[in-house]
Amino acid sequence: xxxxxxLAFAAVTIGAAILAIEARxxxxxxxxxxxxxxxxxxxxxxxxxxxxxxxxxxVYIGAVVVLILFTVMLVGPKMGEAPLxxxxxxxxxxxxxxxxxxxxGALANATAFPGKDSCGSGCDLYLLSTSLLKNYGVQLExxxxxxxxxxxxxxxxxxxxxxx
Amino acid sequence: xxxxxxxxxxxVILLGIGIYGLTTKRNAIRILxxxxxxxxxxxLNLIAFARLRNPPIVTGQVLVLFTIALAAMEAAVGLSIxxxxxxxxxxxxxxxxSKLKG
Numbered sequence: 001x002x003x004x005x006x007l008a009f010a011a012v013t014i015g016a017a018i019l020a021i022e023a024r025x026x027x028x029x030x031x032x033x034x035x036x037x038x039x040x041x042x043x044x045x046x047x048x049x050x051x052x053x054x055x056x057x058x059v060y061i062g063a064v065v066v067l068i069l070f071t072v073m074l075v076g077p078k079m080g081e082a083p084l085x086x087x088x089x090x091x092x093x094x095x096x097x098x099x100x101x102x103x104x105g106a107l108a109n110a111t112a113f114p115g116k117d118s119c120g121s122g123c124d125l126y127l128l129s130t131s132l133l134k135n136y137g138v139q140l141e142x143x144x145x146x147x148x149x150x151x152x153x154x155x156x157x158x159x160x161x162x163x164x
Numbered sequence: 165x166x167x168x169x170x171x172x173x174x175x176v177i178l179l180g181i182g183i184y185g186l187t188t189k190r191n192a193i194r195i196l197x198x199x200x201x202x203x204x205x206x207x208l209n210l211i212a213f214a215r216l217r218n219p220p221i222v223t224g225q226v227l228v229l230f231t232i233a234l235a236a237m238e239a240a241v242g243l244s245i246x247x248x249x250x251x252x253x254x255x256x257x258x259x260x261x262s263k264l265k266g
Contacts, residue, residue, distance in 0.1 A: 010174045017178055020197050021185040033197050040204045043171060049211050052225050052232075056207075059232050064200065064239045071243040072193065075250045128222045136226055143233055150237035154244040
């Protein structure tokens, strides 16, 4: 079972990564990149790093891919090539993604967070959060500072009154 | 459980795809894709290596949490630079861009 899941996640990850680089349309590329991120999250689940897997899904698929899609739209159709048409490829991709999502969800249910009562001092999430706050608290605060700086920098960069 | 070396193999393949994209593509957004793929290869490597010790340690996972957050910020700043460049130069082909002055 785990071998099969590993093979599936690895194949989907590598195939989607190649597609993300090689797809002619940037929108297809961004979607394939999201699928590759999902596959990597599945590999994280297989490695018993459930929290990191969920973090990966939330940040990469929820934020980075959406950001990339918005950028592709803002930059305009002259750089992204052909407009999207619903073809058999998209149907295949939809089936693939739903399959992958289902597998990820099933795996997350099976191996993710244990119940509240079983989450003792040996629990992975407990260990992770304790280590994050006790040993790496200063680094965490610096990370928030860097994040604030990055957001302000991005805003300052995008806000320009000079035209082309 | 798969042996950890197969996870390292996937990580190396992802790194290879990322480097291939970095070297052959000229679209700035595509190059950002490649950088994200390389980030993912590094994250996978870190998580797998954190499993190598017995008992497993969580330091690798903490590091990966930081890396994912940093990668998101890098994507935000990089994409805003791409939007700015596309507005100033009307193209994002990196081989045709020679100045980054606003």
